[in-house]
Amino acid sequence: MQKHKLFTNYYNFFLIKLFFVLFIFSLSFGEQGLLIERIKSNYSGNKSFSAKFDLNIFWKVREKEEKKQGRIIIAPKDKFRVEVGNVLWMSNGITLWEYDKNISQVKITNFSSGKEVILPSQLINKYFAKYHFNILEQTKDAVILEWKRDSLLCEEDLTYIKIIANPQTAIVLKVFTQDKKGNQTTYTFKDIKFDINIPASEFSFVIPKGVRILDNR
Numbered sequence: 001m002q003k004h005k006l007f008t009n010y011y012n013f014f015l016i017k018l019f020f021v022l023f024i025f026s027l028s029f030g031e032q033g034l035l036i037e038r039i040k041s042n043y044s045g046n047k048s049f050s051a052k053f054d055l056n057i058f059w060k061v062r063e064k065e066e067k068k069q070g071r072i073i074i075a076p077k078d079k080f081r082v083e084v085g086n087v088l089w090m091s092n093g094i095t096l097w098e099y100d101k102n103i104s105q106v107k108i109t110n111f112s113s114g115k116e117v118i119l120p121s122q123l124i125n126k127y128f129a130k131y132h133f134n135i136l137e138q139t140k141d142a143v144i145l146e147w148k149r150d151s152l153l154c155e156e157d158l159t160y161i162k163i164i165a166n167p168q169t170a171i172v173l174k175v176f177t178q179d180k181k182g183n184q185t186t187y188t189f190k191d192i193k194f195d196i197n198i199p200a201s202e203f204s205f206v207i208p209k210g211v212r213i214l215d216n217r
Helices: 009-022 030-042 120-127
Strands: 049-059 064-075 079-084 087-092 095-100 105-110 134-138 143-148 158-166 171-179 184-194 212-215
Touching: 030 171
Parallel strands: 105 212
Antiparallel strands: 049 064, 049 184, 064 079, 079 087, 087 095, 095 105, 134 143, 143 158, 158 171, 171 184
């Protein structure tokens, strides 16, 4: 059986890291505990969530900056829809579609809990107790959280994460990450909504006419 070839460079760089930074809140801060628990609750994967975002990527080796806009929708039971420029990833919890308008191609795979696919819920379980953030600054309108890789021998790809959240709503507003190659990404979220009614059509892909279909189910 052919293994999933889901994780292209772009997929690895964007989609996995986006889920990663939204779901890794394992924080322990005495008096700040209530705020942290509220943030963790918002991004636990048990709530429906949608947002638009601006994505800024700085590629260190090429000294090139790339800007994109996108949208993310997440629902319980591993349903999600992520759009970045002309690329779309969508899952209804059973089937996964990866559609690239640039090359008129759609890739279809079975969406399972197998080793070849990392589910949003698995990311939550995997990273929930792993990263500990420090509070850099807190005001009435914003709290800035920071994580730094503490060893050059650490196998983690990321070396630095900074998260800006609203302390009143416990909603993440901006995420900055840097990896060990010096590449930097900044996600700025807007039009953020929780506990919304998301129609099933958002997670059901209709294949456009004339596109190349790679059906690996």
